[in-house]
Amino acid sequence: MGVAAVLALGLLGEGGATDVASASAATITTSGGTTAAEPAAKQRGLRFAPAAKTVEAYGYDGYVYLDSGVWMGAYGEGYEFWAKRDKASAPVTLTKTVIRGDKRTTTKAAAAIVDGLNGFKRALTVKVADAKGNVLIKRTRSLCLGESDRQRVEPTGHTEPVYPSFCGGSWFTKSSVFGIEQGWAARLDTFFELETTRKNLRMTVTISDPVADFLGLPANGRSVSQRVKVIDECEMWECAEVGRELMGEPTEGFSTLAEGEPSVREERRQAHTGSTHSNHRDTAGSNHRTNLFTLGDEGTEHGGDHPSLGQAGAKPSNKKPAKETLPDLVSVPAWQIGTEKDGRVTRLTFNAHEWNAGPGPLVVEGFRRGSSETMDAYQFFYRDGKEVSSTKTGTMEYHDAPEHDHWHFLDFASYELVKPDGSLVTTSGKQSWCLAPTDPVDLTVPGATWRPEATGLDSTCGDRSALWLREVLPVGWGDTYSQYQTQAFNLAGVRNGTYQIRITVNPNGNLHERTKSNNVSLRTVVLGGKPGARTVRVPPYEGVDTEVAIDER
Structure with a gap:
């Protein structure tokens, strides 16, 4: 020891x-x-x-x-x-x-x-x-x-x-x-x-x-x-x-x-x-302890996505999944927004967060294509803890980069800097994700999972030799990424003025969900300063200043 x-x-x-x-x-x-x-x-x-x-x-x-x-x-x-x-x-x-x-x-x-x-x-x-x-x-x-x-x-x-x-x-x-x-x-x-x-x-x-x-x-x-x-x-x-x-x-x-x-x-x-979950931490595998004891005596209202042991997998289908098995993916406005200077490059940094309002968990699994560094991604659907169907939903690719070295699901979200009229200014370099529940958003919605680590549906990002992996967003939970370095917005050529950070979850519609009406969020930012010393001002959101620590309000 x-x-x-x-x-x-x-x-x-x-x-x-x-x-x-x-x-x-x-x-x-x-x-x-x-x-x-x-x-x-x-x-x-x-x-x-x-x-x-x-x-x-x-x-x-x-x-x-x-x-x-x-x-x-x-x-x-x-x-x-x-x-x-x-x-x-x-x-x-x-x-x-x-x-x-x-x-x-x-x-x-x-x-x-x-x-x-x-x-x-x-x-x-x-x-x-x-x-x-x-x-x-x-x-x-x-x-x-x-x-x-x-x-x-x-x-x-x-x-x-x-x-x-x-x-x-x-x-x-x-x-x-x-x-x-x-x-x-x-x-x-x-x-x-x-x-x-x-x-x-x-x-x-x-x-x-x-x-x-x-x-x-x-x-x-x-x-x-x-x-x-x-x-x-x-x-x-x-x-x-x-x-x-x-x-x-x-x-x-x-x-x-x-x-x-x-x-x-x-x-x-x-x-x-009890430090809160503030940032997504990339890992080569799951840090969760898989616990195969169910909590069924409290009913299935919470933790209901626990997979039954030894059940047969559902055959992929092109049929529309049942509504009660679908997740509801929601985009949250950007926060903790700032600037960083890297040599002659100045970037606009921010936190991005998307969550699942349920009632079904978001479960995406990747299956490797032979020896290539690509996986076919399937979305799986659960009812009362049992897998009932699945459908192909895109691809996963191995991300060979410092602090990553694992598999990412493509096209989960898009991050864009736009003008007030919605016209595109620039995009984030972040184009792929290893999904995992990092932050609770609403643990009282129907189907919310109170203890993701106890469901048996753990997220894992895999390593280069992986043949399969599973990425999960339980009901009530979201995944936070901090956008910095090459994943932030490059401000080269972006003039001072008012802009919006537009975050879109499920931008290509590849994932099945209950509604797409809440997939887009906007956050206003005001850029100022001069080359090499850019500034950003972030107006309050719903009456609160999200740019200070949560415990300093």
Whole structure:
């Protein structure tokens, strides 16, 4: 096991997930400062589920990296949260649904405790003190009940998680869903990086009273305190090796990390803070863990595109697919628009995003033509998780280029810079795609897939030797690409003035879908400056400035 892997495992705390059953050893601190035994797991409702009385943190170079190992468990009933808005500038409404058997009880949260699509506002407070009680750090952050790390805590619970493993979204996300299934626990986001050399610490995790009231936490179960034992990394590993893993080995004043590649420290931070899906990351294969356990006891409204095991493939047909099996491909306006200079060339950069509003998943598979670097592409159609038909829909080609080296589906979308009257000015160099669900857009539409990684329909981009591959956009999800370098608009010969970025999904009509009425989006940009120093101004869209970070609005 590499050093980086060991460092990451260390953050799980003493005992990690295996100690969930021994949660009763932890101490619950009441608002009055007294302590009480942890509530019995048989009590119905949401309860703290700390993994151990003592957790281990890891120190290096004057910093301590620590995580409480505290979980929130749902005992005897499940909790489902929907965060929705009508448009980017509209306020988000958040509802809680308590699921007890077949009974569902829904309650709307007060606006004051809602943090947009991210969950509950200023609901989770983490305080770290030394052995003498001196507070070293106290931070409050949003609370998402449903992060990626979940564990089963009751044998009667679901066999697998049902809900997405994140909260939040992009400017154009209409709804998000999160929750804790009955019989499961979600690890709370309590990762911290603290500058200190002290070895014995105490961490206290608290849920704010307004949010605790809404969640139904008992008055004596809103805070949990644990001892933190700090282990010096250099006592376990050669210190120089630890430094290289955390920071990259310096060479002539520069890090060995590739440009844009996060350090191990940054990867650990992202892993514990739930960084959103912001960019499409090209890979030579699927990063998803194929999980062949269905979630059928929640019905087929969500996750209904799970393929049945061992079913016979459908024969290709020229017949029009059934309407209920079709996707609905939607183009989202460009955002995060800017300029970049490459030598004497100035380009207009932007993010592009297309998503599937359903009710059917978009499934495209490629089959290689002999030894050529071309595949015949087929679109497959599913009903109730079963493949029912397919039809030829175009081609895939191997993209032999830096940071790609995999197969792309041709003609999924087109990116054009046009004048206000619609006349073409220039096009993007991006003409092919490896489709994959990178961002949720609306997880409440009929047929939405909450956990794409659990459906068995994973996207893979393949390598040069591939004979076959599958690219998928589940219902409710989209694929974001950042257009830069040769994929951006070359502004040579483009005068200053007002233009529009026109994004068209399914431009040639090769893909079958429910409607083409929402396939085109336009975003106004105003170019200025002079050669070598071009500028761009982007007017707000639907009343919001999408050119700042989503968490800075």
